[in-house]
Amino acid sequence: xxxxxxxxxxxxxxxxxxxxxxxxxxxxxxxxxxxxxxxxxxxxxxxxxxxxxxxxxxxxxxxxxxxxxxxxxxxxxxxxxxxxxxxxxxxxxxxxxxxxxxxxxxxxxxxxxxxxxxxxxxxxxxxxxxxxxxxxxxxxxxxxxxxxxxxxxxxxxxxxxxxxxxxxxxxxxxxxxxxxxxxxxxxxxxxxxxxxxxxxxxxxxxxxxxxxxxxxxxxxxxxxxxxxxxxxxxxxx
Amino acid sequence: xxxxxxxxxxxxxxxxxxxxxxxxxxxxxxxxxxxxxxxxxxxxxxxxxxxxxxxxxxxxxxxxxxxxxxxxxxxxxxxxxxxxxxxxxxxxxxxxxxxxxxxxxxxxxxxxxxxxxxxxxxxxxxxxxxxxxxxxxxxxxxxxxxxxxxxxxxxxxxxxxxxxxxxxxxxxxxxxxxxxxxxxxxxxxxxxxxxxxxxxxxxxxxxxxxxxxxxxxxxxxxxxxxxxxxxxxxxxx
DNA sequence: ACCTCCTGGTGACGCTCATCACACCCAGCC
DNA sequence: GGCTGGGTGTGATGAGCGTCACCAGGAGGT
Numbered sequence: 001x002x003x004x005x006x007x008x009x010x011x012x013x014x015x016x017x018x019x020x021x022x023x024x025x026x027x028x029x030x031x032x033x034x035x036x037x038x039x040x041x042x043x044x045x046x047x048x049x050x051x052x053x054x055x056x057x058x059x060x061x062x063x064x065x066x067x068x069x070x071x072x073x074x075x076x077x078x079x080x081x082x083x084x085x086x087x088x089x090x091x092x093x094x095x096x097x098x099x100x101x102x103x104x105x106x107x108x109x110x111x112x113x114x115x116x117x118x119x120x121x122x123x124x125x126x127x128x129x130x131x132x133x134x135x136x137x138x139x140x141x142x143x144x145x146x147x148x149x150x151x152x153x154x155x156x157x158x159x160x161x162x163x164x165x166x167x168x169x170x171x172x173x174x175x176x177x178x179x180x181x182x183x184x185x186x187x188x189x190x191x192x193x194x195x196x197x198x199x200x201x202x203x204x205x206x207x208x209x210x211x212x213x214x215x216x217x218x219x220x221x222x223x224x225x226x227x228x229x230x231x232x233x234x235x236x237x
Numbered sequence: 238x239x240x241x242x243x244x245x246x247x248x249x250x251x252x253x254x255x256x257x258x259x260x261x262x263x264x265x266x267x268x269x270x271x272x273x274x275x276x277x278x279x280x281x282x283x284x285x286x287x288x289x290x291x292x293x294x295x296x297x298x299x300x301x302x303x304x305x306x307x308x309x310x311x312x313x314x315x316x317x318x319x320x321x322x323x324x325x326x327x328x329x330x331x332x333x334x335x336x337x338x339x340x341x342x343x344x345x346x347x348x349x350x351x352x353x354x355x356x357x358x359x360x361x362x363x364x365x366x367x368x369x370x371x372x373x374x375x376x377x378x379x380x381x382x383x384x385x386x387x388x389x390x391x392x393x394x395x396x397x398x399x400x401x402x403x404x405x406x407x408x409x410x411x412x413x414x415x416x417x418x419x420x421x422x423x424x425x426x427x428x429x430x431x432x433x434x435x436x437x438x439x440x441x442x443x444x445x446x447x448x449x450x451x452x453x454x455x456x457x458x459x460x461x462x463x464x465x466x467x468x469x470x471x472x473x474x
Numbered sequence: 475a476c477c478t479c480c481t482g483g484t485g486a487c488g489c490t491c492a493t494c495a496c497a498c499c500c501a502g503c504c
Numbered sequence: 505g506g507c508t509g510g511g512t513g514t515g516a517t518g519a520g521c522g523t524c525a526c527c528a529g530g531a532g533g534t
Contacts, residue, residue, distance in 0.1 A: 147384035
């Protein structure tokens with residue numbers, strides 16, 4: 001057996017160890033077995049495009065392992081990153097459930113394992129398994145919430161430093177009260193700019209300013225928060 | 238029987254005539270009867286606040302009649318309007334389904350009829366009625382989509398005229414190809430500004446410019462599009 | 475070794491728009 | 505009549521940041 005992307009492909013959902021409680025596929029046994037029967041497992045290299053905005057929905061991708069960049073692009077080619085999907089999320093569920101075209105482009109940021117489920121199979125699955133359907137609704141709710149979060153960030157903040165500060169705090173939110181929280185993230189300035197809706201140069205400048213003022217340092221792919229309170233003051237909280 | 242807000246309160250969902258296909262409550266008979274048993278009907282005056290962001294979710298409000306303004310406010314008091322909910326929509330579903338606090342404030346913009354359902358009742362209802370649960374998922378999907386729409390508008394457009402043009406086109410999207418589409422809307426410049434994330438003065442100026450160039454005229458609460466193609470060129474489509 | 479591509483860093487310029495300030499109009503109300 | 509108060513129209517000003525332009529460093533390929 002080869003492992004082309006540096007990890008073994010888990011073929012059987014029922015015995016899968018990647019799953020945790022927050023995963024969509026954290027389901028009762030019956031539903032999980034049903035899900036296992038309709039899904040197609042596959043591994044993808046970094047940079048693979050799962051679907052493109054405007055395509056009509058083929059189905060959902062359950063993300064088991066890896067990160068996926070969800071983005072949208074304007075007519076002029078400007079790109080906005082909506083979020084970086086984490087393991088446990090279901091990609092393309094809005095479009096699949098509502099039957100409208102994918103409104104987002106999904107692209108793997110690193111080697112990933114994904115389970116694909118065809119649209120018809122997925123809808124039937126939801127209809128037959130109430131608990132899975134409720135779970136789906138919960139995941140959609142979370143998506144909405146993160147979308148509203150981003151709307152707040154884009155619409156209510158006046159300055160780029162403020163938005164960047166908010167993003168840094170968001171990234172370090174899970175590191176509970178360490179003195180100097182560190183986070184690993186493999187994003188270029190360009191990509192950060194696309195998340196907070198500003199230009200690459202501005203991100204570089206603001207980060208340089210943060211570094212100079214000993215607020216936060218981004219070195220390589222490691223982000224270190226030196227002075228959280230300054231960031232919190234910037235976001236006005 | 239009084240009709241305090243200018244219309245009769247429909248008490249029985251099963252025989253309700255307000256409903257159309259796109260309504261959440263467009264459900265099979267069994268589910269509809271179950272819904273009817275757990276809901277509380279009520280009429281609200283204009284300006285009533287249904288829930289405020291940060292509150293823990295009491296339940297959902299099914300909007301039967303009227304418009305409701307969904308908004309969020311920053312720490313500095315700046316307000317952003319996320320959308321104007323139309324009849325048929327369910328308000329507060331994200332929070333109710335996921336159990337997290339309402340992330341939005343809902344305020345009636347005119348006299349409304351609403352059906353309230355307590356959280357526990359609603360969740361049980363979704364569990365027992367697969368078709369209703371699927372419908373709920375579809376409505377959540379639509380919410381997500383409109384949220385992503387707004388993110389695009391805020392994040393990908395460089396200028397206020399562009400965002401306003403996009404909004405006007407959105408409003409007139411349903412009027413199919415009339416020569417000079419007209420829409421009724423009761424929004425102040427201030428509120429329009431809060432939708433597209435700009436200042437009131439800018440809205441006034443851009444509208445004045447549109448009027449001068451014979452592109453669109455907002456007189457009283459009637460919006461008339463004089464030259465759709467100019468607007469379309471502005472949004473870059 | 476070289477070249478090339480991508481990322482990061484920095485200066486200069488100028489447009490957009492937020493902000494402040496005020497003036498006008500039309501309500502409703504005392 | 506003369507208030508007040510909310511919505512609208514308009515000018516002046518200046519900060520913020522997008523854009524262009526260019527350079528430096530590093531990775532990877534040949």
